[in-house]
Amino acid sequence: xxxxxxxxxxxxxxxxxxxxxxxxxxxxxxxxxxxxxxxxxxxxxxxxxxxxxxxxxxxxxxxxxxxxxxxxxxxxxxxxxxxxxxxxxxxxxxxxxxxxxxxxxxxxxxxxxxxxxxxxxxxxxxxxxxxxxxxxxxxxxxxxxxxxxxxxxxxxxxxxxxxxxxxxxxxxxxxxxxxxxxxxxxxxxxx
Amino acid sequence: xxxxxxxxxxxxxxxxxxxxxxxxxxxxxxxxxxxxxxxxxxxxxxxxxxxxxxxxxxxxxxxxxxxxxxxxxxxxxxxxxxxxxxxxxxxxxxxxxxxxxxxxxxxxxxxxxxxxxxxxxxxxxxxxxxxxxxxxxxxxxxxxxxxxxxxxxxxxxxxxxxxxxxxxxxxxxxxxxxxxxxxxxxxxxxxxxxxxxxxxxxxxxxxxxxxxxxxxxxxxxxxxxxxxxx
Numbered sequence: 001x002x003x004x005x006x007x008x009x010x011x012x013x014x015x016x017x018x019x020x021x022x023x024x025x026x027x028x029x030x031x032x033x034x035x036x037x038x039x040x041x042x043x044x045x046x047x048x049x050x051x052x053x054x055x056x057x058x059x060x061x062x063x064x065x066x067x068x069x070x071x072x073x074x075x076x077x078x079x080x081x082x083x084x085x086x087x088x089x090x091x092x093x094x095x096x097x098x099x100x101x102x103x104x105x106x107x108x109x110x111x112x113x114x115x116x117x118x119x120x121x122x123x124x125x126x127x128x129x130x131x132x133x134x135x136x137x138x139x140x141x142x143x144x145x146x147x148x149x150x151x152x153x154x155x156x157x158x159x160x161x162x163x164x165x166x167x168x169x170x171x172x173x174x175x176x177x178x179x180x181x182x183x184x185x186x187x188x189x190x191x
Numbered sequence: 192x193x194x195x196x197x198x199x200x201x202x203x204x205x206x207x208x209x210x211x212x213x214x215x216x217x218x219x220x221x222x223x224x225x226x227x228x229x230x231x232x233x234x235x236x237x238x239x240x241x242x243x244x245x246x247x248x249x250x251x252x253x254x255x256x257x258x259x260x261x262x263x264x265x266x267x268x269x270x271x272x273x274x275x276x277x278x279x280x281x282x283x284x285x286x287x288x289x290x291x292x293x294x295x296x297x298x299x300x301x302x303x304x305x306x307x308x309x310x311x312x313x314x315x316x317x318x319x320x321x322x323x324x325x326x327x328x329x330x331x332x333x334x335x336x337x338x339x340x341x342x343x344x345x346x347x348x349x350x351x352x353x354x355x356x357x358x359x360x361x362x363x364x365x366x367x368x369x370x371x372x373x374x375x376x377x378x379x380x381x382x383x384x385x386x387x388x389x390x391x392x393x394x395x396x397x398x399x400x401x402x403x404x405x406x407x408x409x410x411x412x413x414x415x416x417x418x419x420x421x
Binding site: 155159161180 | 205207210211214215218221222225366367368371372374390392394413418
C-alpha cells in the first residue's frame with residue numbers, strides 16, 4: 001500500500017544556498033564600501049607638478065589670434081629656456097618640510113606674535129640655521145639665477161604664510177606659493 | 192507492490208556541495224580583486240600642476256575672486272565704485288552726507304555683492320575730504336556663488352570671465368581652506384582664457400570695508416600683518 005514520504009527524506013534543503021548568498025552579499029557590500037572609501041580620496045597619493053607658464057602680461061601680445069598664438073609660443077619657449085629648478089618646501093603652520101628628501105624643521109615659536117619683521121626673520125633664521133632645510137634655502141638664495149622656491153602651503157599654515165614667505169624673499173629667493181589640501185598625506189613632487 | 196527507492200549513500204537527490212565549492216572559489220577571486228583594487232587605487236596619483244611664479248602683472252587691473260565656503264564669487268569693485276563716486280566731485284561739501292544717503296538708497300549690486308558708500312565726517316574734518324570715504328561690501332543673500340559642480344561649461348563664473356580681457360585684467364583668488372578644489376577649477380578656467388592669476392589666503396569678514404584712499408582696486412584677500420620694520 002502506498003504512503004506519503006517523510007519530508008526530511010526527499011526535500012531540498014536551501015540552508016547552504018542561503019549561507020552562500022549571505023556570504024556573497026557581504027563580500028559585495030565590502031567591495032562597495034572599499035571603492036567608496038578609495039574614491040573619497042583617503043590615502044590617495046598626490047603628485048605636485050611644476051606648471052609651465054603660458055604667457056605673462058608683460059609679453060601680452062596685441063594683434064590677430066594667429067599672431068597672438070605665435071607670440072605666446074615664443075614667450076613659452078623663452079621661458080622654457082630660462083626655466084629654473086624649484087626647491088620644494090611645505091609649510092603647515094608648524095614645520096617646514098623639504099621634498100623629496102623629507103627633511104624638516106619645526107618652528108616652535110608663534111611667528112604672528114613676534115613684534116617686528118626683523119625679529120620674525122631672525123627667529124626663522126635661528127630655527128633653520130645648521131639644518132638641511134636651512135642649507136637648501138641658503139643654497140637657493142645663493143643660486144637665485146637657477147633656483148627658486150615653491151612653497152606648498154596647507155590651510156593650517158595660511159595665517160603665518162606672510163611671515164615665511166617674506167623671510168624667503170628677504171633672503172633673496174623667488175617664491176611661488178601653492179595651497180594644498182590638509183587631508184593630503186602622501187605628497188610627491190616632480191621636478 | 193510499491194518499492195521505496197533506495198537512497199544513494201544517504202545523501203539528498205540534489206547535492207549542492209559542488210555549487211558551494213564554485214561559489215567559494217568565486218568569493219575568493221572577488222576578495223583577491225578587492226585587495227588588488229585597493230592597493231592599485233591607493234597608489235594612484237593625480238597631478239596638481241602649479242604655475243611657475245612670474246613677475247607681478249603690471250599695467251592691468253586686479254579683480255578679486257573670493258573662494259570661500261566651497262564656492263567662487265567675483266568681487267569686482269570697479270564699476271560699483273565708479274557708480275558711487277561719480278557725482279561726488281560736483282557735490283558741495285555741506286551736501287556730502289545727503290549725497291551719500293541718496294546713493295545708498297539704491298546701492299549698486301553685482302551677481303553676489305552689494306556696495307555702499309560710507310562717509311566719516313569726523314575723520315573727514317581732520318584728514319581732508321577724500322580720506323573720509325570708504326566702500327562697504329555686503330554679501331547678497333541667496334547668491335552663494337558657483338560650487339565645484341556648477342563650474343562646468345556655461346557657468347556663472349565663465350560668463351563673468353567673458354566680460355574681461357586678459358591684457359587688461361588679472362585675477363587674484365582669495366582662498367580659504369575649504370575651497371581649494373573650487374579654487375583650482377576656477378583658476379584653471381581663468382588661465383585657459385589667458386588670464387594671469389595669483390592666489391592668497393583669504394581672511395575677509397563681511398561686510399568688508401575698504402578705504403578709497405588705500406586702494407581703488409578693492410580689498411586684498413588678507414591684510415599683511417602690521418609689523419613695523421626697525
